[in-house]
Amino acid sequence: MKMRDTFIKPMHPEGRRFVAIFAAVTLLLFLVASFLGWIGVGLTIWCYYFFRDPVRVTPTREGLIVSPADGVVSLIEKAIPPAELGMPDVALTRVSVFMSVFNCHVNRAPIAGQVSAIAYRPGKFFNASLDKASADNERNSLCIDMADGRQLAVVQIAGLVARRIVCFSAKGDTLLTGERFGLIRFGSRLDVYLPDGVAPMVCLGQGMIAGETVLADLTTAEPARIGRAD
Template sequence: MSSITSVFVPIHREGHKFTIIFAAVTVVLFLLWEPLGWLGVILTLWCLYFFRDPDRVTPTRQGLVISPADGVVNMITEASPPEELGLGDMTRTRVSIFMNVFNCHVNRAPVPGRVERVAYRPGKFVDASLDKASEANERNSMVIEREDGEKVVVVQIAGLVARRIVCDTREGDMLAAGERYGIIRFGSRLDVYLPDGAAPLVAVGQTAIAGETVLADQLLAEPHHL
């Protein structure tokens, strides 16, 4: 039963119209030539799978930074947050998670807090797995201020075949850790800029699960008092 429920889950509302379009095209393909119709069935099932929106169980302890996306950690580096956020040139540890067309693309908040800033910037659509995608590609950046005043940056980046970034969150909104806040249609990437002093607990090549995988634990960097 668990394997069945892991596949047949609700889909994100962004996928409704695409599923209808794929299904309608499939009917037409069957009328034209049956083998093409079966190809349409496969593509329609893929569309349903792509827009799946499963529930996740999110760790909620203070100091944790949770993965905002399903995918593979393809880069960990030091970089400055996007300039449109106005956070200055100070570098932070940036964890990049690449989502291919088979990953769940629903994005989730990495930390709880108030959305201080949301900034969209148009750009190119180069391969999201490349380092230059952080600067060159279309992106939507968000600053979440935690209760302790620490600011965490998460950036949605369009990829080679992605053509729409959806962010349902507005400035002033309150988010819980792991709460859904947007989606990117088709291959793309999310960058998380960790709080100062937080060391990543993941490695390049590791698979991350949105809303569940712990990217960093800031409390590990703090001294323990006996």
């Protein structure tokens, strides 16, 4: 990897107009006061990094479920998937990944399969790290049918700052593990509902990398992991 690749990342097309707006405002700020202009420069650079879309190396072994988002595991608990997906009314293990405004916000498919349902539901904008965000906040839910017949749900949830959920996929699409399927602007959360009987291989507070960090393994009977903060 070249040194410049450490700092310069590809930007997702969704971010181009936002960076252009930030840059235009920055020019106006320079006309008002130099120090305001430099603040604008900093915010423009932040906006560029927010919409960064780096290359990720996704493990390809069959059965691996990867994180759909960069961020931190904020919740691991039993919950019923969103009713609008039409999945069985059975509590599954839900793993929530909270994304701060400094994380990459491109969302990636946690497992390969066909999108059998997509459902958008408007809602509120509580802090995405709170438990009630899953039930009350604006969300976009996808049900993915895997090759073995099992289903997995992944839910994009808007947060306190995020006001726009973007989904690139449509019902009937076939996704690869780690494939980009959407993004959320300016702070949010992703919930993954694991198939019944599948235990997470991550712990509360663990850092996650979208498309790379293994979240669970369909082929193992290993119990849920317990971590230690150090």
